[in-house]
Amino acid sequence: xxxxxxxxxxxDNPYFFTEVAKRTAEYSQRNPGQKVIRFGxxxxxxxxxxxxxxxxxxxxxxxxxxxSFHGYTQPQGxxxxxxxxxxxEYKRRGCPIGADEIFISDGAKTDSGNIQEIFAKDNRIAxxxxxxxxxxxxxxMTGKCERDDVxxxxxxxxxxxxxxxxxxTPDLIYLCFPNxxxxxxITKQALQEWVDYANKNGTVIIFDAAYEAYITEDEIPxxxxxxxxAENCAIEIRSFSKNAGFTGVRxxxxxIPKAIRAENGISAHNLWYRRIxxxxxGAGYIQQRAGAAVYTEAGxxxxxxxxSYYQENAKMIREGLQEAGYTVYGGVNAxxxxxxxxxxxxxxxxxxxxxxxAAIVTTPGSGFGPSGESFLRLTAFGSHENTKExxxxxxxxx
Amino acid sequence: xxxxxxxxxxxDNPYFFTEVAKRTAEYSQRNPGQKVIRFGxxxxxxxxxxxxxxxxxxxxxxxxxxxSFHGYTQPQGxxxxxxxxxxxEYKRRGCPIGADEIFISDGAKTDSGNIQEIFAKDNRIAxxxxxxxxxxxxxxMTGKCERDDVxxxxxxxxxxxxxxxxxxTPDLIYLCFPNxxxxxxITKQALQEWVDYANKNGTVIIFDAAYEAYITEDEIPxxxxxxxxAENCAIEIRSFSKNAGFTGVRxxxxxIPKAIRAENGISAHNLWYRRIxxxxxGAGYIQQRAGAAVYTEAGxxxxxxxxSYYQENAKMIREGLQEAGYTVYGGVNAxxxxxxxxxxxxxxxxxxxxxxxAAIVTTPGSGFGPSGESFLRLTAFGSHENTKExxxxxxxxx
Numbered sequence: 001x002x003x004x005x006x007x008x009x010x011x012d013n014p015y016f017f018t019e020v021a022k023r024t025a026e027y028s029q030r031n032p033g034q035k036v037i038r039f040g041x042x043x044x045x046x047x048x049x050x051x052x053x054x055x056x057x058x059x060x061x062x063x064x065x066x067x068s069f070h071g072y073t074q075p076q077g078x079x080x081x082x083x084x085x086x087x088x089e090y091k092r093r094g095c096p097i098g099a100d101e102i103f104i105s106d107g108a109k110t111d112s113g114n115i116q117e118i119f120a121k122d123n124r125i126a127x128x129x130x131x132x133x134x135x136x137x138x139x140x141m142t143g144k145c146e147r148d149d150v151x152x153x154x155x156x157x158x159x160x161x162x163x164x165x166x167x168x169t170p171d172l173i174y175l176c177f178p179n180x181x182x183x184x185x186i187t188k189q190a191l192q193e194w195v196d197y198a199n200k201n202g203t204v205i206i207f208d209a210a211y212e213a214y215i216t217e218d219e220i221p222x223x224x225x226x227x228x229x230a231e232n233c234a235i236e237i238r239s240f241s242k243n244a245g246f247t248g249v250r251x252x253x254x255x256i257p258k259a260i261r262a263e264n265g266i267s268a269h270n271l272w273y274r275r276i277x278x279x280x281x282g283a284g285y286i287q288q289r290a291g292a293a294v295y296t297e298a299g300x301x302x303x304x305x306x307x308s309y310y311q312e313n314a315k316m317i318r319e320g321l322q323e324a325g326y327t328v329y330g331g332v333n334a335x336x337x338x339x340x341x342x343x344x345x346x347x348x349x350x351x352x353x354x355x356x357x358a359a360i361v362t363t364p365g366s367g368f369g370p371s372g373e374s375f376l377r378l379t380a381f382g383s384h385e386n387t388k389e390x391x392x393x394x395x396x397x398x
Numbered sequence: 399x400x401x402x403x404x405x406x407x408x409x410d411n412p413y414f415f416t417e418v419a420k421r422t423a424e425y426s427q428r429n430p431g432q433k434v435i436r437f438g439x440x441x442x443x444x445x446x447x448x449x450x451x452x453x454x455x456x457x458x459x460x461x462x463x464x465x466s467f468h469g470y471t472q473p474q475g476x477x478x479x480x481x482x483x484x485x486x487e488y489k490r491r492g493c494p495i496g497a498d499e500i501f502i503s504d505g506a507k508t509d510s511g512n513i514q515e516i517f518a519k520d521n522r523i524a525x526x527x528x529x530x531x532x533x534x535x536x537x538x539m540t541g542k543c544e545r546d547d548v549x550x551x552x553x554x555x556x557x558x559x560x561x562x563x564x565x566x567t568p569d570l571i572y573l574c575f576p577n578x579x580x581x582x583x584i585t586k587q588a589l590q591e592w593v594d595y596a597n598k599n600g601t602v603i604i605f606d607a608a609y610e611a612y613i614t615e616d617e618i619p620x621x622x623x624x625x626x627x628a629e630n631c632a633i634e635i636r637s638f639s640k641n642a643g644f645t646g647v648r649x650x651x652x653x654i655p656k657a658i659r660a661e662n663g664i665s666a667h668n669l670w671y672r673r674i675x676x677x678x679x680g681a682g683y684i685q686q687r688a689g690a691a692v693y694t695e696a697g698x699x700x701x702x703x704x705x706s707y708y709q710e711n712a713k714m715i716r717e718g719l720q721e722a723g724y725t726v727y728g729g730v731n732a733x734x735x736x737x738x739x740x741x742x743x744x745x746x747x748x749x750x751x752x753x754x755x756a757a758i759v760t761t762p763g764s765g766f767g768p769s770g771e772s773f774l775r776l777t778a779f780g781s782h783e784n785t786k787e788x789x790x791x792x793x794x795x796x
Contacts, residue, residue: 250504
């Protein structure tokens with residue numbers, strides 16, 4: 001008789017986004033016709049930009065003709081896209097990353113969940129608390145770790161949501177900056193400390209930089225490879241979802257420098273190359289052309305406007321809720337805001353309060369880890385109109 | 399110090415398709431200007447069909463407008479596509495599969511490699527020899543099995559490339575019909591025996607039906623769910639690559655009936671749902687619209703023509719090589735042909751013979767398992783012109 005993977009029983013049940021959906025549906029049933037504004041899941045709402053749309057149409061036309069048809073790609077992704085990324089994201093910033101160290105994928109979530117595959121079971125893992133649930137869950141599901149063996153790095157008001165170096169030495173550290181869920185950003189100087197720590201201890205940093213486009217302050221690095229030495233210890237995961245609105249297109253990439261080697265000399269890069277060669281057939285040609293369009297001059301201008309639109313929302317939420325007497329973090333270098341409950345409320349109580357009183361859906365901070373308790377995550381990805389309306393509603397009940 | 403996953407060292411090194419590419423490149427270097435015809439990797443060469451191209455353009459236009467923009471999908475895939483699949487592939491054939499049992503993905507290769515995730519480590523796995531390397535490799539890489547623990551099911555000339563029921567009882571069986579690489583197809587009656595065996599023994603069948611569109615004979619089932627009881631024991635993996643030419647678009651799906659439950663009552667369907675919810679963000683909206691277009695009347699007419707084109711190639715190869723005195727299997731219900739060496743040659747010797755004498759690239763059968771020795775896999779996915787030219791060349795050296 002076959003057996004299923006019992007590690008899945010170690011996951012929280014149900015997944016907390018499911019619980020959010022359930023409570024929202026119940027509210028709508030109790031209040032038919034009431035408009036509900038969603039600050040919850042981090043999905044974008046603006047359409048794709050002109051240059052991207054043109055690139056998509058052009059690529060579809062290529063696929064319609066025998067002479068320009070594209071079948072299987074190399075699983076690593078097309079050179080035209082990897083070259084554009086290497087040049088724009090890395091060479092331009094003086095980072096020693098080559099196009100052959102970049103792997104194109106169908107999105108940062110897939111890469112975040114899959115990256116554990118190339119690591120052994122006996123690594124000690126460190127995770128920010130609160131943090132994106134995929135890091136822990138993907139390691140639990142594959143039996144790579146037990147919940148109690150993880151080194152949690154509390155990110156709290158006291159440390160400005162930037163964790164301290166751990167006392168116990170981890171083998172793998174997941175870091176995400178600008179951060180989901182807190183919206184905190186890390187300075188180059190602070191990140192350099194992590195890079196130096198990792199190189200000293202033989203630790204790999206998995207750096208999730210999906211929200212890089214939202215950085216506004218000069219001292220915040222756009223990639224971990226701005227820190228010298230990161231090319232020896234850091235894997236970086238990037239996305240087209242939040243800069244170019246590709247949540248429904250599906251495109252991302254992961255950088256694994258060739259210099260990251262285990263004690264036995266085997267390179268992490270080669271293992272990932274083998275993994276995707278065996279278990280992935282590459283991102284679609286059409287999406288990869290759309291990705292390349294993002295790196296044209298017009299494409300860059302358009303995504304700056306797109307990001308600005310959401311940044312205005314972030315500012316509106318931040319300032320509006322501060323006026324309503326709330327303590328709000330994030331939203332300056334990130335599309336996320338981290339809202340503290342005024343009274344002694346749990347995250348779920350605070351969630352219910354805003355849902356029932358103001359018809360606003362948020363994400364309970366406790367779903368991201370125990371240090372998220374009493375906070376809510378808000379996202380800046382709505383329309384100006386909805387964002388304004390929601391802020392006014394919160395003000396009116398405060 | 400971090401450790402990498404040592405299971406990767408259990409894989410064949412290098413991956414045999416890499417060796418094929420290397421020998422081909424060396425040949426071209428020695429013979430500059432010589433046209434090389436590729437019968438190797440199973441990539442299609444015809445462009446996307448009209449109806450699919452229109453659906454892609456329409457979907458791109460939707461993504462360009464705020465009111466019709468699509469962001470994150472449900473990881474399981476859009477209902478419009480799952481409904482079309484359920485109705486066309488299953489209800490029409492009387493199979494008890496609902497749209498809610500279908501999971502849309504970025505391709506059958508990903509699903510073939512990922513499906514082992516939901517199973518425990520202590521399952522005994524049975525694999526056809528020869529077979530698609532992803533089944534074994536994905537299980538080796540995740541430490542789900544050791545090479546020596548696998549129950550191999552020889553598929554040979556003696557059994558018409560249809561394996562016998564194993565003497566030892568496996569917990570998981572990977573079957574692929576129409577078969578890659580042999581091109582053999584299984585009758586409904588023979589497949590029913592496997593389904594009954596699986597239900598009797600508590601075994602799950604992972605049924606790869608990626609080449610279903612090439613079936614021409616009445617007694618060959620188009621899906622395993624044509625066999626009563628399969629809904630209690632079989633997972634089916636399907637593709638849009640070989641029927642609609644989506645190798646560069648990336649779209650596939652997997653059916654996991656809700657009735658497949660382990661001894662403790664947990665359903666395989668729920669585990670997969672949780673897996674993709676955590677580690678996948680769905681296939682892109684644009685591709686899913688293209689997939690739905692395949693199920694329109696015009697779309698169906700077009701893919702029948704597309705498949706016929708390749709089927710003509712298969713016939714041309716089969717008959718031409720038989721005329722040249724070769725024994726050839728497959729190509730009747732499959733896009734693959736299984737060519738036996740005339741003399742006592744290994745697959746690699748036979749590969750080199752055809753490359754050096756006729757400038758034709760094939761795939762060595764031994765790369766698919768020891769029972770593939772002395773065979774080559776040929777694919778029917780080229781142009782008529784190249785296929786004809788290649789067949790003439792083989793004839794001329796025979």
